[in-house]
Amino acid sequence: MEKEILEQHPIIYKKIEEEKLSIRNIENIQGDEADIVIASVIYDHTTNISSTYVARDGGKNALNVAISRTRDKMIVIKSITSKTIKNAKSSDFVTFKNWFEFLDMSEAEQKAFSKQGENKLEEIYGESDSKFERDVIEFLKANLLTVNKVKNN
Known part of the structure; x- marks a missing residue:
């Protein structure tokens, strides 16, 4: 190729x-x-x-x-x-x-899906632990990806 x-x-x-x-x-x-x-x-x-x-x-x-x-x-x-x-x-x-x-999903469905939890990140997971983590979350939100933070116990 x-x-x-x-x-x-x-x-x-x-x-x-x-x-x-x-x-x-x-x-x-x-x-x-x-x-x-x-x-x-x-x-x-x-x-x-x-x-x-x-x-x-x-x-x-x-x-x-x-x-x-x-x-x-x-x-x-x-x-x-x-x-x-x-x-x-x-x-x-x-x-x-x-x-x-x-x-x-269509592009419109992807955007709607991605925005569902956009404003609930801190409510669900608490404050981000680092600037890097916040930057990653913002990057993912901006690029239409669902963000699920994994808590380490």
């Missing part, structure tokens, strides 16, 4: 070389940061999704890393919908399915 991009789309290739654009499947984004990340989540009808990297134990962390690799925008190209994902039992698999439910 890289050769095709180089030959047919030299401007896109230049952006990849400048680390402005990254094109990866969701399972190998780890460590590749770019302004815009195009992530593919492509499975055929025979794939046992529960055995994929992001749906197994630890997959929630891998999904978090993949999503956090983008500086400005993430574009997800997918071959399945949340309705395709059956029997989500582990918390990592449920997180993967929930992400897909969000991706399946």
Whole structure:
């Protein structure tokens, strides 16, 4: 694919070389940061999704890393919908399915969904522990992601 991009789309290739654009499947984004990340989540009808990297134990962390690799925008190209994902039992698999439910929403639905708890963060979780934590929460809210702070006990 890289050769095709180089030959047919030299401007896109230049952006990849400048680390402005990254094109990866969701399972190998780890460590590749770019302004815009195009992530593919492509499975055929025979794939046992529960055995994929992001749906197994630890997959929630891998999904978090993949999503956090983008500086400005993430574009997800997918071959399945949340309705395709059956029997989500582990918390990592449920997180993967929930992400897909969000991706399946229209842009207006995503914005409305994201604003639901926007003003309740401090009410629910108390004050943020650090400037970094507040910055992360503000970044997530600005980029239409649902924010759930995990309390360490």
